[in-house]
Amino acid sequence: xxxxxxxxxxxxxxxxxxxxxxxxxxxxxxxxxxxxxxxxxxxxxxxxxxxxxxxxxxxxxxxxxxxxxxxxxxxxxxxxxxxxxxxxxxxxxxxxxxxxxxxxxxxxxxxxxxxxxxxxxxxxxxxxxxxxxxxxxxxxxxxxxxxxxxxxxxxxxxxxxxxxxxxxxxxxxxxxxxxxxxxxxxxxxxxxxxxxxxxxxxxxxxxxxxxxxxxxxxxxxxxxxxxxxxxxxxxxxxxxxxxxxxxxxxxxxxxxxxxxxxxxxxxxxxxxxxxxxxxxxxxxxxxxxxxxxxxxxxxxxxxxxxxxxxxxxxxxxxxxxxxxxxxxxxxxxxxxxxxxxxxxxxxxxxxxxxxxxxxxxxxxxxxxxxxxxxxxxxxxxxxxxxxxxxxxxxxxxxxxxx
Amino acid sequence: xxxxxxxxxxxxxxxxxxxxxxxxxxxxxxxxxxxxxxxxxxxxxxxxxxxxxxxxxxxxxxxxxxxxxxxxxxxxxxxxxxxxxxxxxxxxxxxxxxxxxxxxxxxxxxxxxxxxxxxxxxxxxxxxxxxxxxxxxxxxxxxxxxxxxxxxxxxxxxxxxxxxxxxxxxxxxxxxxxxxxxxxxxxxxxxxxxxxxxxxxxxxxxxxxxxxxxxxxxxxxxxxxxxxxxxxxxxxxxxxxxxxxxxxxxxxxxxxxxxxxxxxxxxxxxxxxxxxxxxxxxxxxxxxxxxxxxxxxxxxxxxxxxxxxxxxxxxxxxxxxxxxxxxxxxxxxxxxxxxxxxxxxxxxxxxxxxxxxxxxxxxxxxxxxxxxxxxxxxxxxxxxxxxxxxxxxxxxxxxxxxxxxxxxxxxxxxxxxxxxxxxxxxxxxxxxxxxxxxxxxxxxxxxxxxxxxxxxxxxxxxxxxxxxxxxxxxxxxxxxxxxxxxxxxxxxxxxxxxxxxxx
Numbered sequence: 078x079x080x081x082x083x084x085x086x087x088x089x090x091x092x093x094x095x096x097x098x099x100x101x102x103x104x105x106x107x108x109x110x111x112x113x114x115x116x117x118x119x120x121x122x123x124x125x126x127x128x129x130x131x132x133x134x135x136x137x138x139x140x141x142x143x144x145x146x147x148x149x150x151x152x153x154x155x156x157x158x159x160x161x162x163x164x165x166x167x168x169x170x171x172x173x174x175x176x177x178x179x180x181x182x183x184x185x186x187x188x189x190x191x192x193x194x195x196x197x198x199x200x201x202x203x204x205x206x207x208x209x210x211x212x213x214x215x216x217x218x219x220x221x222x223x224x225x226x227x228x229x230x231x232x233x234x235x236x237x238x239x240x241x242x243x244x245x246x247x248x249x250x251x252x253x254x255x256x257x258x259x260x261x262x263x264x265x266x267x268x269x270x271x272x273x274x275x276x277x278x279x280x281x282x283x284x285x286x287x288x289x290x291x292x293x294x295x296x297x298x299x300x301x302x303x304x305x306x307x308x309x310x311x312x313x314x315x316x317x318x319x320x321x322x323x324x325x326x327x328x329x330x331x332x333x334x335x336x337x338x339x340x341x342x343x344x345x346x347x348x349x350x351x352x353x354x355x356x357x358x359x360x361x362x363x364x365x366x367x368x369x370x371x372x373x374x375x376x377x378x379x380x381x382x383x384x385x386x387x388x389x390x391x392x393x394x395x396x397x398x399x400x401x402x403x404x405x406x407x408x409x410x411x412x413x414x415x416x417x418x419x420x421x422x423x424x425x426x427x428x429x430x431x432x433x434x435x436x437x438x439x440x441x442x443x444x445x446x447x448x449x450x451x452x453x454x455x456x457x458x459x460x461x462x463x464x465x466x467x468x469x470x471x472x473x474x475x476x477x478x479x
Numbered sequence: 480x481x482x483x484x485x486x487x488x489x490x491x492x493x494x495x496x497x498x499x500x501x502x503x504x505x506x507x508x509x510x511x512x513x514x515x516x517x518x519x520x521x522x523x524x525x526x527x528x529x530x531x532x533x534x535x536x537x538x539x540x541x542x543x544x545x546x547x548x549x550x551x552x553x554x555x556x557x558x559x560x561x562x563x564x565x566x567x568x569x570x571x572x573x574x575x576x577x578x579x580x581x582x583x584x585x586x587x588x589x590x591x592x593x594x595x596x597x598x599x600x601x602x603x604x605x606x607x608x609x610x611x612x613x614x615x616x617x618x619x620x621x622x623x624x625x626x627x628x629x630x631x632x633x634x635x636x637x638x639x640x641x642x643x644x645x646x647x648x649x650x651x652x653x654x655x656x657x658x659x660x661x662x663x664x665x666x667x668x669x670x671x672x673x674x675x676x677x678x679x680x681x682x683x684x685x686x687x688x689x690x691x692x693x694x695x696x697x698x699x700x701x702x703x704x705x706x707x708x709x710x711x712x713x714x715x716x717x718x719x720x721x722x723x724x725x726x727x728x729x730x731x732x733x734x735x736x737x738x739x740x741x742x743x744x745x746x747x748x749x750x751x752x753x754x755x756x757x758x759x760x761x762x763x764x765x766x767x768x769x770x771x772x773x774x775x776x777x778x779x780x781x782x783x784x785x786x787x788x789x790x791x792x793x794x795x796x797x798x799x800x801x802x803x804x805x806x807x808x809x810x811x812x813x814x815x816x817x818x819x820x821x822x823x824x825x826x827x828x829x830x831x832x833x834x835x836x837x838x839x840x841x842x843x844x845x846x847x848x849x850x851x852x853x854x855x856x857x858x859x860x861x862x863x864x865x866x867x868x869x870x871x872x873x874x875x876x877x878x879x880x881x882x883x884x885x886x887x888x889x890x891x892x893x894x895x896x897x898x899x900x901x902x903x904x905x906x907x908x909x910x911x912x913x914x915x916x917x918x919x920x921x922x923x924x925x926x927x928x929x930x931x932x933x934x935x936x937x938x939x940x941x942x943x944x945x946x947x948x949x950x951x952x953x954x955x956x957x958x959x960x961x962x963x964x965x966x967x968x969x970x971x972x973x974x975x976x977x978x979x980x981x982x
């Protein structure tokens with residue numbers, strides 16, 4: 078594994094740095110800056126700001142609005158927000174793993190498995206002609222639905238079970254990485270392949286519908302809606318009522334806030350960073366490396382499961398392929414665009430929030446331009462490369478300013 | 480005097496701040512010139528200017544009588560200048576031969592002619608007295624041998640000037656002796672050498688001339704015969720340093736604080752038994768591979784041990800680093816970059832790392848940053864760490880000596896009773912060395928036990944109450960500092976360390 082900072086890294090061009098290069102370099106004694114530096118300082122401050130990607134998103138929207146007037150409509154804004162929340166929860170989990178210089182490729186498969194498990198448990202009915210030949214038929218699922226159908230607090234029980242399963246998957250990932258010292262990439266890649274296949278096998282690639290109303294409300298339930306129509310009409314026309322504060326928003330924002338505190342302001346978070354910055358030094362300084370690494374993978378899997386639950390509720394369907402396709406690209410792409418380093422030790426939940434916002438906006442605008450799915454992915458790929466480059470540039474700038 | 484390299488009023492500024500200013504220096508052909516100076520004195524910048532890494536802001540250079548203005552490192556190489564850096568520039572996964580010919584193989588029918596290359600390489604290796612086949616992989620060589628391969632690479636390019644930057648930091652005493660023989664051989668062949676080092680006695684023994692840099696200026700220069708160690712230090716730090724070592728402020732008590740009994744791990748250490756008293760600095764001397772660093776790792780629970788016990792302050796210790804820290808052990812490792820510090824984290828976070836649990840408040844363990852800052856500020860004053868903004872400045876931007884103080888501050892926060900210092904002054908300049916010695920004395924005077932591991936005999940004899948010698952995983956001898964006789968028997972110490980290895 079590579080740890081950010083512990084290696085020599087790229088040859089540093091001396092002109093970028095504010096201090097002499099080489100081992101003799103001491104803290105720069107605040108060199109007297111020529112006037113031209115002040116402007117670049119201001120640019121640097123923007124580049125290094127925690128809100129940089131938010132600025133970038135706003136700039137992006139501002140530039141596109143003249144060409145894409147639909148972008149700023151309440152309907153579209155509501156859509157952008159609703160796309161943002163599940164992705165944000167999953168990306169928050171990924172942020173923790175990236176901070177320890179790991180990666181969790183299994184998040185998509187965890188989301189897919191979550192989707193099928195919760196539907197299996199909660200479905201209120203199931204058609205035999207579709208699901209009758211699946212391995213779960215009769216065992217978990219019958220014409221009358223899943224085992225928790227109609228059970229009091231069944232929805233909450235089901236959610237608890239599913240999150241526990243996800244936690245176990247995270248535990249297995251974490252133990253393989255921390256105790257068996259296997260590379261996170263391999264461990265979670267294998268988990269991705271195996272768990273996706275397992276989820277698809279469970280329902281023979283079929284979806285499960287007929288989810289109970291209280292669960293579906295989790296994906297769609299609206300707490301505050303905004304009305305932009307004619308105030309005087311007696312009846313509100315449905316088209317002009319737009320969900321603003323929804324249950325997914327409450328869930329995602331709560332997860333993000335807790336994660337922000339956990340990663341940025343607790344002993345646990347400090348240790349997560351220490352492992353990402355220099356695992357050996359952390360271990361020698363008494364950081365319980367195994368415990369922290371395992372916990373981080375548990376957090377990642379549980380976040381993936383919560384994201385999976387939100388998607389499932391929104392789609393009103395248990396779908397085994399939920400986390401397939403480019404899901405992983407979106408998660409890791411959004412996190413890295415936010416500024417979290419793939420080399421570990423550099424992350425902020427706030428960055429991830431902006432990264433997800435930017436990524437969702439990007440997908441949304443490309444959709445509005447009527448680009449095909451292929452074009453959208455091509456552009457997204459390009460944006461990730463640009464973000465990776467920007468990350469390198471920011472890092473250099475940061476060192477120069479340090 | 481025929482000068483091979485002449486620097487004429489060379490200045491290198493970074494954003495208006497001079498790192499090297501107005502430096503005029505002549506490097507005579509066929510001599511070994513030692514360049515010394517504290518960290519930050521401008522040695523590396525000067526070498527980067529000579530090596531074409533950065534252009535000088537002002538001034539001119541002449542090499543072999545012609546104007547010399549390298550635009551890139553390749554120009555320096557082409558002109559006949561070779562650098563042997565602290566961190567070697569070798570491909571360890573390739574053979575010696577591949578490394579020597581990395582820039583171009585001899586060709587035969589358009590293909591690389593390995594046989595011809597092997598013949599050349601063998602000759603080079605014989606000249607340097609390396610007894611390895613040219614096809615040996617570099618990763619299978621000892622650090623000292625690798626350095627000689629780097630020299631072989633330079634000789635293959637028939638260079639006129641070879642610049643060594645701290646070449647002995649990772650070498651054993653024997654390898655160092657061998658390197659010096661090679662450098663003397665280079666001088667006999669008429670080649671010119673610039674030798675940068677912190678080890679002043681080496682400079683005295685090896686060089687013909689000495690140049691001292693301070694704050695980017697040449698402050699002293701002349702034939703080595705005019706330079707005693709005292710003058711070198713005075714020139715380097717710009718003030719008188721009465722002694723290399725601080726006086727010990729208190730004598731050790733009679734009370735045993737640390738007791739190792741029969742620690743054994745097959746192939747690593749064998750029946751290690753000794754004790755350290757309160758207030759005692761116990762030196763552990765041994766060559767590389769003697770088991771001294773391995774013993775430190777066993778003490779700290781990083782490596783397994785098959786038999787034996789370790790008692791600190793009356794309690795048998797066990798478990799990993801976390802448990803050992805709470806049992807009162809601190810471990811300043813030999814390579815602070817890899818094992819001691821989070822280089823990109825701020826100073827304050829490094830200082831609190833081992834005790835971060837104590838900063839937790841409430842069930843979530845919310846960090847108390849005020850306390851963290853206070854602890855760091857206290858450590859800054861206490862250890863005179865030179866750093867401006869402790870909560871923001873990354874440790875990476877501190878000098879080696881200050882980095883080492885941050886490591887020590889981290890352990891001081893955990894209030895340990897046993898300090899294991901493994902090569903604590905490696906890569907640290909003279910002034911900071913003195914401060915680290917003074918710290919070791921303070922730790923001992925406060926009633927703690929200090930295990931001081933080093934391959935520099937001077938610092939052990941200068942600081943320790945007792946010195947144990949390790950050889951092949953065993954403690955082979957122990958030497959006391961008699962109250963009436965302030966010095967150790969150096970010959971006997973060295974003999975004990977080399978015993979059997981020599982035979």
